[in-house]
Amino acid sequence: MSLDKDTVKNIAYLARIRVGDDKLGPLAGELSTIMGWIEQLQELNTDGVEPMASVAAMSLPQRRDVVTDGNCRDAVLKNAPDAEDGFFAVPKVVE
Amino acid sequence: MADLTQFTLAEARDALAKKDFSAAELAETYIKAVQAGRDLNAYITETPEVALERARESDDRRAKGAPIGAMDGLPIAMKDLFCTEGVLTTAASHILDGFVPPYESTVSANLRSAGAVMLGKTNLDEFAMGSANITSYYGPVKNPWKAKGGANVGKDLVPGGSSGGSAAAVAAGLAMAATGTDTGGSIRQPASFCGITGLKPTYGRCSRWGVVAFASSLDQAGPMTKTVRDAAIMLGAMAGHDPKDSTSAAMAVPDFEAALTGDIRGLNVGIPKEYSMDGMDPEIQALWDKGQEWLKAAGANIKQISLPHTKYALATYYIVAPAEASANLARYDGVRYGLRVPGESLDDMYMNTRGEGFGEEVQRRILIGTYVLSSGYYDAYYIKAQRVRSLIANDFKTAFKDVDVILTPTAPTAAFPLGEKQEDPVAMYLNDVFTVPTSLAGLPGMSVPAGLSKDGLPLGLQLIGRAFDEETLLRVAGVMESAAAFSFHHGLEV
Numbered sequence A: 001m002s003l004d005k006d007t008v009k010n011i012a013y014l015a016r017i018r019v020g021d022d023k024l025g026p027l028a029g030e031l032s033t034i035m036g037w038i039e040q041l042q043e044l045n046t047d048g049v050e051p052m053a054s055v056a057a058m059s060l061p062q063r064r065d066v067v068t069d070g071n072c073r074d075a076v077l078k079n080a081p082d083a084e085d086g087f088f089a090v091p092k093v094v095e
Numbered sequence B: 001m002a003d004l005t006q007f008t009l010a011e012a013r014d015a016l017a018k019k020d021f022s023a024a025e026l027a028e029t030y031i032k033a034v035q036a037g038r039d040l041n042a043y044i045t046e047t048p049e050v051a052l053e054r055a056r057e058s059d060d061r062r063a064k065g066a067p068i069g070a071m072d073g074l075p076i077a078m079k080d081l082f083c084t085e086g087v088l089t090t091a092a093s094h095i096l097d098g099f100v101p102p103y104e105s106t107v108s109a110n111l112r113s114a115g116a117v118m119l120g121k122t123n124l125d126e127f128a129m130g131s132a133n134i135t136s137y138y139g140p141v142k143n144p145w146k147a148k149g150g151a152n153v154g155k156d157l158v159p160g161g162s163s164g165g166s167a168a169a170v171a172a173g174l175a176m177a178a179t180g181t182d183t184g185g186s187i188r189q190p191a192s193f194c195g196i197t198g199l200k201p202t203y204g205r206c207s208r209w210g211v212v213a214f215a216s217s218l219d220q221a222g223p224m225t226k227t228v229r230d231a232a233i234m235l236g237a238m239a240g241h242d243p244k245d246s247t248s249a250a251m252a253v254p255d256f257e258a259a260l261t262g263d264i265r266g267l268n269v270g271i272p273k274e275y276s277m278d279g280m281d282p283e284i285q286a287l288w289d290k291g292q293e294w295l296k297a298a299g300a301n302i303k304q305i306s307l308p309h310t311k312y313a314l315a316t317y318y319i320v321a322p323a324e325a326s327a328n329l330a331r332y333d334g335v336r337y338g339l340r341v342p343g344e345s346l347d348d349m350y351m352n353t354r355g356e357g358f359g360e361e362v363q364r365r366i367l368i369g370t371y372v373l374s375s376g377y378y379d380a381y382y383i384k385a386q387r388v389r390s391l392i393a394n395d396f397k398t399a400f401k402d403v404d405v406i407l408t409p410t411a412p413t414a415a416f417p418l419g420e421k422q423e424d425p426v427a428m429y430l431n432d433v434f435t436v437p438t439s440l441a442g443l444p445g446m447s448v449p450a451g452l453s454k455d456g457l458p459l460g461l462q463l464i465g466r467a468f469d470e471e472t473l474l475r476v477a478g479v480m481e482s483a484a485a486f487s488f489h490h491g492l493e494v
Helices: A005-014 A021-043 A074-076 B009-017 B024-038 B048-066 B105-115 B164-171 B187-195 B230-238 B282-297 B310-331 B346-356 B360-373 B378-399 B425-432 B434-443 B470-484
Strands: B043-046 B074-078 B117-122 B177-182 B197-200 B222-227 B268-272 B301-305 B405-409 B445-452 B458-465
Touching: A005 A021, A005 B360, A005 B445, A021 B378, A021 B425, A021 B434, B009 B230, B024 B048, B024 B117, B024 B230, B024 B360, B043 B164, B043 B187, B048 B117, B074 B105, B074 B164, B105 B117, B105 B177, B105 B230, B117 B164, B164 B177, B164 B187, B164 B222, B177 B187, B177 B197, B177 B230, B177 B378, B187 B197, B187 B310, B187 B445, B187 B458, B197 B230, B197 B470, B222 B268, B230 B470, B268 B282, B282 B301, B282 B405, B282 B445, B282 B470, B310 B378, B310 B425, B310 B434, B360 B378, B378 B434, B405 B470, B445 B470, B458 B470
Parallel strands: B074 B117, B074 B177, B268 B301, B268 B405
Antiparallel strands: B043 B117, B177 B222, B197 B222, B197 B445, B405 B458, B445 B458
């Protein structure tokens, strides 16, 4: 599996990571090497094998649908790079 | 007075009980050691005030006859992946610049409740992604060990990773013990490289709440200590059910120290033939053989076993872990915490922040994760890897019908020089070839220092146990530790 520069550019956009045009070539090479190495899994027959998402042999615990936390607005906002009037502030989204 | 930095947790616990010295004296000794050892770059943040305050509280408890915790007054380091209330938490990433959590992780809170004294936050690979502690935004950590012979004499060596700062701190006497986290080997491999004991518990044994997430189905916290007994003490203090982590096991925490009976007669020890790899270092093979002899001499039965899908574990891991990481690390968006790099639009701001805030290895893994989860590739890569993960977990399940523990090497080499293996990501990934299968299966694994390479560098052996059977693991590890008679400070030059 070989990834070209356009593919890398696209996945970088999907991941919202700015990658300079000069880095796309080297990155495509590195990612192709990794994906090429991963390709070995295809030789293994996994027909009928259940995919394993978690090793925890348990069903997810349930609890009552009640508020267990909250009233800590200032603590939540304390680390925000930009907070105004009790809100997170972001660049303008709607013109 | 004796050199307090030589004490193990167990020794210091007993000495504190006898009032040979105070927790404050112990903390002061370690604070000085941490400052004197700054050249190793083992700590990102030192917290001497926190340490002294908690040490004095511990002394007060003892003076008043108040209840004493299992680690009361013992100075430890905290991997900087655990959120600590009011103390900078970085995950060794630029993107968490200035992040001071308003809450405490469950594991660090448990340790604090047990009376442990926090000396500071230790360095690691950025977001725990790495095997040499060279991807930290705060610079690499140096291994306190130096080669006594061979091509690497005089060179600075890596401590392993990702818990490299924790391993180096414990090995150099800059902490009596430290927390680590292990996703594919991040406790066990640095423990092997630095000549200390590292235990990755069963998935679910320690709460993940408040630990900066890398790959949630694999991440597990554990102790990094000088001895097996210390690992038992510290695991007991860290573990326990936590309703805030839905994968935390609702099980009682056993008395792990009581498991160290030294009696392994009749236990069956599995030796997986697939771990004898082509081109394996003869020194590693020889050490592994020696480990089998030690356990046999102690009355255990050695049995050859097969874990047929071992060779596919690393490739499986490098799909599953980056996929989960790409989802977990989506939260770093420049809005709620950490770094923000301005941009014209919201998307621009996201891209600038993440482009500047994440280092190269983290970006590589997010991109791989994004790719294998993207439409058209999801089944071919991600679901395929999850199926292979089932096969790997089943290998262990089958093997554990016949054996009680499995013995393997921890890492394919001793510590290597800083600057090596940096060009080829896949070569770096191979460091974890012996540790990753255990992680995929969620089983407990432990590295015990077992000997020295011909160049005088520490080498570890790994024991793997049944799920939630850390007791047997610790018992066998204790026997191996005695047989190896590894001199903890041997070869150490700080």
